[in-house]
Amino acid sequence: MEVESKFVTIKAHIVGQPSESDFEVREHLVPLSVSPGSNDVVVKNLYLSVDPYQINRVKEHSASQSAISFAFRLAPGDRIDAYGVGRVVASANPGFEKDDVVVGLLHWSEYSVVGGESMLSKVDSKEFPLSYHASVLGLSGFTAYAGFHCVCKPKKGEKVFVSAASGSVGSVFGQYAKLHGCYVVGCAGSQKKVDLLKGKLGFDDAFNYKTESSDLKSALKRYFPEGIDVYFDNVGAEMLEAAVANMNTNGRVAVCGVISEYTNAQKRAAPDFLDIIYKRITLQGFLAGDYLQQYFPEFFSVTSDLLRNGKICALEDVSPGLESVPSAFCGLFRGDNVGKKLVRVAHE
Amino acid sequence: MEVESKFVTIKAHIVGQPSESDFEVREHLVPLSVSPGSNDVVVKNLYLSVDPYQINRVKEHSASQSAISFAFRLAPGDRIDAYGVGRVVASANPGFEKDDVVVGLLHWSEYSVVGGESMLSKVDSKEFPLSYHASVLGLSGFTAYAGFHCVCKPKKGEKVFVSAASGSVGSVFGQYAKLHGCYVVGCAGSQKKVDLLKGKLGFDDAFNYKTESSDLKSALKRYFPEGIDVYFDNVGAEMLEAAVANMNTNGRVAVCGVISEYTNAQKRAAPDFLDIIYKRITLQGFLAGDYLQQYFPEFFSVTSDLLRNGKICALEDVSPGLESVPSAFCGLFRGDNVGKKLVRVAHE
Secondary structure (H helix, E strand, O other): OEEEEEEEEEOOOEOOOOOHHHEEEEEEEEEOOOOOOOOOEEEEEEEEEOOHHHHHHHEOOOOOOOOOOHHHOOOOOOOOEEEEEEEEEEEOOOOOOOOOEEEEEEEOEOEEEEOOOOOEEEOOOOOOOHHHHHOOOOHHHHHHHHHHHHHHOOOOOOEEEEOOOOOOOHHHHHHHHHHOOOEEEEEEOOHHHHHHHHOOOOOOEEEEHHHHOOOHHHHHHHHOOOOEEEEEEOOOHHHHHHHHHOEEEEEEEEEOOOHHHHOOOOOOOOOOHHHHHHOOOEEEEOOHHHHHHHHHHHHHHHHHHHHHOOOOOOOEEEEEOHHHHHHHHHHHHHOOOOOEEEEEOOOO | OEEEEEEEEEOOOEOOOOOHHHEEEEEEEEEOOOOOOOOOEEEEEEEEEOOHHHHHHHEOOOOOOOOOOHHHOOOOOOOOEEEEEEEEEEEOOOOOOOOOEEEEEEEOEOEEEEOOOOOEEEOOOOOOOHHHHHOOOOHHHHHHHHHHHHHHOOOOOOEEEEOOOOOOOHHHHHHHHHHOOOEEEEEEOOHHHHHHHHOOOOOOEEEEHHHHOOOHHHHHHHHOOOOEEEEEEOOOHHHHHHHHHOEEEEEEEEEOOOHHHHOOOOOOOOOOHHHHHHOOOEEEEOOHHHHHHHHHHHHHHHHHHHHHOOOOOOOEEEEEOHHHHHHHHHHHHHOOOOOEEEEEOOOO
16 A cells, blocks of 8 residues: 655756746655565655755755765655654564654655664653654754753853844753743844743843844844853854954854855855964864764653643644645744744644 | 074065065073073074964054954064974072973074963973974874864864964864864875875875865865865865865864964855854864863873874974074965974084
């Protein structure tokens, strides 16, 4: 038995900012049963994660951007991997049964067939909304957790700056920092987001970088009269330069993402390395995946408790239907999303 | 009793590359006796260190370079602090006696009066040439040691790149790395220096960056077909960008100096932060002074042993007479020096 499964793919490698017309929805046949011994799990996808980093797998690579190994590049017509939550339809893997709710690497598609090597995990479908497992309790939340506990390691009372602070990772990072007793300021791209950061998320302060763009260095000086100890960077470019200029001695920058550089290889942060030397600043790039095995259980338990006790708030921005993936994705680069961008592919 | 002591100062804050005409030699009276209870030590200077970083204390600061606190800036007419070796002429400090040989922060001058707060240390004047205490056994050697053991921490077999590799710090760092079992490649600015690195200093390979300047990225790719694990950076700008592009996963950059950016605030390294994220690269600025108290004795003992056993070589470039300080200093920015640049102010 098979089913027609829609999936989103690129028509060609994307140049510059992505637009909806770079994508198309195709269909392919997915078997609804599995061959014994194959270890395959067939999943009906429910919530799919839409993340800025995915552009790096589908864009045209300039000679000057060599970071992403060709092995990770996707070709037009390929299904695009995406973290998400789904329900098991059929399983040849002894770890999973029909109707289990699972989280892991799926695709921007209605159904995914996940092979034995892939990491799927079963989740308790009762306690939290299922979408949480693709947002605050999923890779986004974990990225914030790993960035906080494994990379930045802020101390109580330290001054913490977060960019893209209302985004999927920044919003969680900022809340961890507040709970830890840090002074936390975030920046975002609209007044609405700024209000959300200062209100619902409890940041000490926040600002709209678009209205400060003529002089980010002075803006940060105003928001951090005593300097920045930790910068959790999601954007790169000018904001990174301004943060380095405002850092204190022994400042740390966790480079989590550089969304403003993803779609423009010419746009690069050029921080003042005299600052980096004289202020003994460390800049560290990281990928959350490196910390999964050691820290995910701890993260999940800590963050579940915070959610249960209302100490942390999940900020989600959900679009309905697989067809909304391209606009959801392109919207990330226009700052349309408020919180974690998800697409609900099917009702639970 | 007083003596006329010559000292080197700046005529005005220096703009751009320094030239000899930016400096002048003045004289002032230095007492050859001390008031009891003052804690002062009068030192006749023998060897003075001439280092690129000193430009940051005497240059005109642009608005875009804010790193160096105004407290550390020197004014025209000021005596200029410099690490060096001297002989005690008179001492009110119970730790020192007349004729002791001492090392520490002196000045570009014939005599220095060093107050109680300053760190002077007595040195054994018999075992090594006195100049070594201002080079391989002094702050330059220690900067290499701290950069190696406290910042980069290379493992045996790792691939190490050193820029300004025939300079005061790079030449020692490269030798430590070789002794540790790393694969070490250095760059320098002339064929003579390249020959020295490959011959006398035992580097695995070396190249002249001036003949590779059209494409440093490809040059490093040739010298490191398996990628760079550790980059000890003394120059900044394009070389730092090229090194980041060629780094392996978990690569570390110790930012020790950025000589190419000191005299040009517009010249900045703009490494690809996609590399920094996807390859989990850490860039760390450091100042050796932070590690002095904890590591100097260990450094001194280890490095003395290496010198005794002929395992490490001191590369010194000595100019005679205090009047040679300006040309020695300006020569650093033209790459004139081979090894640690020192000025011999007086014979022992």
